[in-house]
Amino acid sequence: xxxxxxxxxxxxxxxxxxxxxxxxxxxxxxxxxxxxxxxxxxxxxxxxxxxxxxxxxxxxxxxxxxxxxxxxxxxxxxxxxxxxxxxxxxxxxxxxxxxxxxxxxxxxxxxxxxxxxxxxxxxxxxxxxxxxxxxxxxxxxxxxxxxxxxxxxxxxxxxxxxxxxxxxxxxxxxxxxxxxxxxxxxxxxxxxxxxxxxxxxxxxxxxxxxxxxxxxxxxxxxxxxxxxxxxxxxxxxxxxxxxx
Amino acid sequence: xxxxxxxxxxxxxxxxxxxxxxxxxxxxxxxxxxxxxxxxxxxxxxxxxxxxxxxxxxxxxxxxxxxxxxxxxxxxxxxxxxxxxxxxxxxxxxxxxxxxxxxxxxxxxxxxxxxxxxxxxxxx
Numbered sequence: 001x002x003x004x005x006x007x008x009x010x011x012x013x014x015x016x017x018x019x020x021x022x023x024x025x026x027x028x029x030x031x032x033x034x035x036x037x038x039x040x041x042x043x044x045x046x047x048x049x050x051x052x053x054x055x056x057x058x059x060x061x062x063x064x065x066x067x068x069x070x071x072x073x074x075x076x077x078x079x080x081x082x083x084x085x086x087x088x089x090x091x092x093x094x095x096x097x098x099x100x101x102x103x104x105x106x107x108x109x110x111x112x113x114x115x116x117x118x119x120x121x122x123x124x125x126x127x128x129x130x131x132x133x134x135x136x137x138x139x140x141x142x143x144x145x146x147x148x149x150x151x152x153x154x155x156x157x158x159x160x161x162x163x164x165x166x167x168x169x170x171x172x173x174x175x176x177x178x179x180x181x182x183x184x185x186x187x188x189x190x191x192x193x194x195x196x197x198x199x200x201x202x203x204x205x206x207x208x209x210x211x212x213x214x215x216x217x218x219x220x221x222x223x224x225x226x227x228x229x230x231x232x233x234x235x236x237x238x239x240x241x242x243x244x
Numbered sequence: 245x246x247x248x249x250x251x252x253x254x255x256x257x258x259x260x261x262x263x264x265x266x267x268x269x270x271x272x273x274x275x276x277x278x279x280x281x282x283x284x285x286x287x288x289x290x291x292x293x294x295x296x297x298x299x300x301x302x303x304x305x306x307x308x309x310x311x312x313x314x315x316x317x318x319x320x321x322x323x324x325x326x327x328x329x330x331x332x333x334x335x336x337x338x339x340x341x342x343x344x345x346x347x348x349x350x351x352x353x354x355x356x357x358x359x360x361x362x363x364x365x366x367x368x
Contacts, residue, residue, distance in 0.1 A: 045319035052323040056330050097265040100306045225307045229299045240279035242287030
C-alpha cells in the first residue's frame with residue numbers, strides 16, 4: 001500500500017515535470033530563454049516597423065501640405081489648445097516611465113508592484129483620452145471638424161499674405177490631417193488600454209502565460225513606448241508650429 | 245560586448261529610468277520654450293531635433309534597444325531608415341509645378357467612336 005502510494009506520487013511528479021516541459025517558459029522550438037526572448041522582441045519590432053509605415057504616410061502627407069501652404073498651417077494651428085497639448089505630452093511621457101517601471105519590477109518578479117505600475121499607466125492613458133475628448137468636443141462646437149459644417153474665419157489682424165493663402169478648404173485640410181493623425185494615435189492609446197489592463201489583472205492572478213517570464217510585459221511596454229514616440233512628434237508638429 | 249550586456253535579463257538600476265524621465269521632462273519644457281523663440285529658418289530644425297532626442301531617449305533606454313542584440317538593432321533601425329526614405333517622395337513635389345490650375349471639366353483627349361456591330365457578328 002505504502003509503496004503503491006509512493007509510486008503514485010512519483011508518477012504524478014513525473015507528469016508534472018512533463019507538463020512543465022510542455023508549457024514552461026521555454027517553448028520547444030527555442031534553444032533557451034535568451035533565444036526565445038530575442039525572437040519575441042525582434043517580432044515585436046517587426047510589428048512596430050509596420051506601424052512606422054502606417055503613421056509614416058500620414059507624416060509625409062502632413063509635410064507636403066505644410067510645405068505647400070505654410071501660412072494656412074500657421075493660422076489654423078492657432079486654434080489648437082497648447083496647454084492641453086502640453087499636459088497630454090506630460091501625461092504620455094510619464095506613462096512611459098510608469099510602464100518601464102512595471103517591466104523592471106516584473107523582471108524582479110515583484111508582481112504586485114508590476115501590476116500597480118501597469119494600472120497607473122492605464123490611468124494616464126485614460127487621462128490622455130479624456131483631455132483629447134475635451135479638445136475634440138470643443139472643435140465640434142466651434143465647427144472645426146472637417147465636413148459639411150466646417151467653418152473657419154481668419155482673425156482681422158491676419159497678414160495680407162495670410163488672407164490671400166488661407167481659404168476655408170485649405171484650413172479644412174489642416175484639420176483633416178489633425179483629426180486623422182491624432183485620431184489614429186488616439187485609437188492606439190485605446191488599444192494600449194485594452195492590452196495593459198488585462199495584462200495587469202493576469203499578472204495579479206499569476207496566470208502562467210504572463211508570469212513564467214517577464215517578456216509579455218516587455219512587449220506590451222514596447223507598444224506603449226511606440227505610442228509615446230508618435231505623440232512626441234505629433235505635439236510640436238501640430239501645436240507648436242513656428243510663427244516665422 | 246560581453247554576454248551579460250546582451251542578456252535580456254539584464255536589469256538596469258532604477259536610477260537610469262529616473263534620469264531618463266527627468267531628462268524627458270527637461271526636454272518637454274525646452275520644446276515649449278524653444279517654440280516661443282525665433283531662430284529664423286532653423287525654427288523647424290530646432291523643434292524636430294528636440295523631438296528626435298526625446299524619441300531616442302525613449303527608444304534606447306525605455307525600449308532597451310541600447311542593451312538589445314544586434315538583430316534587434318537592425319529591426320529598430322530599419323523602421324526609421326524606411327521613414328526617412330519615404331521623404332524621397334518630396335523630390336516629386338519640389339520639381340513639379342503644382343500651380344497649374346485644374347481644368348474645369350475633364351475632356352477625353354481623343355474622341356472615340358462606337359464600333360459598329362454588324363449583323364453577322366451579332367449571331368456568334
